[in-house]
Amino acid sequence: MKVVTVVGARPQFIKAAIVSHVLRKKHTEVLIHTGQHFDHNMSDLFFEELDIPRPDYNLGVSGGTHAEMTGRMMMAIEKVLQTERPDWLLVYGDTNSTLAAALSAAKLHIPVCHVEAGARLHTLHNPEEINRVCTDHIGSLLLASTQSGFEELEKENLGERSQFVGDPMFDAFRKYSEKLAVQDVRLRLLTGGEASVPDKFYYLTCHREENTKDDSTILEILQAMEKLNAPTIYPVHPRIRERALSLQEKYRIKNMLLVEPVGYMESTFLVRHAEKIVTDSGGLQREAFFAGKKCVTVFNFPIWPETMVGNRNNLAAPNAEEILAKLDLKQNIDDSYQPFGDGYAAEKIVVALENGWNKILI
Numbered sequence: 143m144k145v146v147t148v149v150g151a152r153p154q155f156i157k158a159a160i161v162s163h164v165l166r167k168k169h170t171e172v173l174i175h176t177g178q179h180f181d182h183n184m185s186d187l188f189f190e191e192l193d194i195p196r197p198d199y200n201l202g203v204s205g206g207t208h209a210e211m212t213g214r215m216m217m218a219i220e221k222v223l224q225t226e227r228p229d230w231l232l233v234y235g236d237t238n239s240t241l242a243a244a245l246s247a248a249k250l251h252i253p254v255c256h257v258e259a260g261a262r263l264h265t266l267h268n269p270e271e272i273n274r275v276c277t278d279h280i281g282s283l284l285l286a287s288t289q290s291g292f293e294e295l296e297k298e299n300l301g302e303r304s305q306f307v308g309d310p311m312f313d314a315f316r317k318y319s320e321k322l323a324v325q326d327v328r329l330r331l332l333t334g335g336e337a338s339v340p341d342k343f344y345y346l347t348c349h350r351e352e353n354t355k356d357d358s359t360i361l362e363i364l365q366a367m368e369k370l371n372a373p374t375i376y377p378v379h380p381r382i383r384e385r386a387l388s389l390q391e392k393y394r395i396k397n398m399l400l401v402e403p404v405g406y407m408e409s410t411f412l413v414r415h416a417e418k419i420v421t422d423s424g425g426l427q428r429e430a431f432f433a434g435k436k437c438v439t440v441f442n443f444p445i446w447p448e449t450m451v452g453n454r455n456n457l458a459a460p461n462a463e464e465i466l467a468k469l470d471l472k473q474n475i476d477d478s479y480q481p482f483g484d485g486y487a488a489e490k491i492v493v494a495l496e497n498g499w500n501k502i503l504i
């Protein structure tokens with residue numbers, strides 16, 4: 143079986159790291175990196191740290207509007223697919239790279255396998271939701287990370303092509319999250335120099351379009367963190383680097399370390415050791431859940447409802463008071479509740495590809 147996998151963004155590198163190693167034991171994988179994330183800290187660092195096979199094709203497409211990026215990716219991916227003629231296209235998640243690859247393959251009658259299928263916000267006012275919904279509807283094999291994701295697919299009449307396999311992010315967390323000790327984690331400050339990890343700290347990530355399009359929204363989040371009883375570590379996405387720095391200076395935010403994006407092992411170290419977590423990232427919400435850490439998600443919609451059980455993760459509007467109030471809600475953890483699979487999603491994904499391939503050939 144020959145599989146072309148397309149990745150382009152940080153969370154996809156993490157999932158591919160887990161699945162590629164299993165897939166390559168028996169099958170041929172050709173890896174395309176679209177270039178959507180290209181900074182060293184957002185891309186190469188993950189390939190090095192997680193020992194991801196080197197991409198066979200680097201398309202170098204990044205920036206521009208959503209349509210420009212998606213269109214340029216499609217043109218480049220189509221050429222590779224015509225050359226490689228794989229049995230499957232494999233894509234992850236919800237980025238423009240996911241959608242561009244799925245559209246290009248479907249038009250060439252190459253079956254598309256979508257991992258993390260069925261995640262839904264139920265609003266099209268979110269760019270990632272558009273990518274997810276479109277990819278699921280043109281996909282041939284839809285692999286859900288949770289049972290509720292599978293049920294969403296059934297509601298959209300996609301049940302026959304769908305399967306619950308578990309979450310490769312959970313596999314990755316189990317495999318990589320305890321590799322580092324505190325002295326291995328060096329934080330590179332955006333203002334220059336390095337810092338070590340404080341004994342007690344909160345962990346913040348915030349980069350979603352909805353939370354960063356105007357200054358007042360990010361400022362509310364920074365001001366909430368400023369009031370906490372320990373400093374916050376905030377690895378800043380390159381997209382908002384300059385604005386975060388200027389807001390910190392203008393509003394004298396002192397109780398916060400603005401740092402360069404960290405690698406995956408560093409990030410999962412921070413998740414495991416933080417007091418609490420504030421985020422707008424789909425991946426970080428789940429990692430907080432895996433680690434049993436209280437999380438507040440600054441967003442209007444629950445994308446991973448399983449994490450919200452027992453107040454383990456609460457939604458908050460981008461409003462300082464609300465974020466602080468939600469952080470104060472006590473969580474109730476039931477260790478037997480594990481909705482993200484058994485830690486062997488990668489193996490199940492490869493078996494699903496093998497079985498689906500047989501079916502398509504018949």
Ligand code: UDP
Nearest residue numbers: 152153377403404405406409423424425426
């Ligand atoms: N992450 C990381 N370094 C950072 C911030 C986040 O490795 O500086 C990891 C984080 O642990 C999670 C993933 O990146 O596994 C989430 O990626 P992102 O927030 O970009 O995407 P999303 O989860 O929103 O799709």
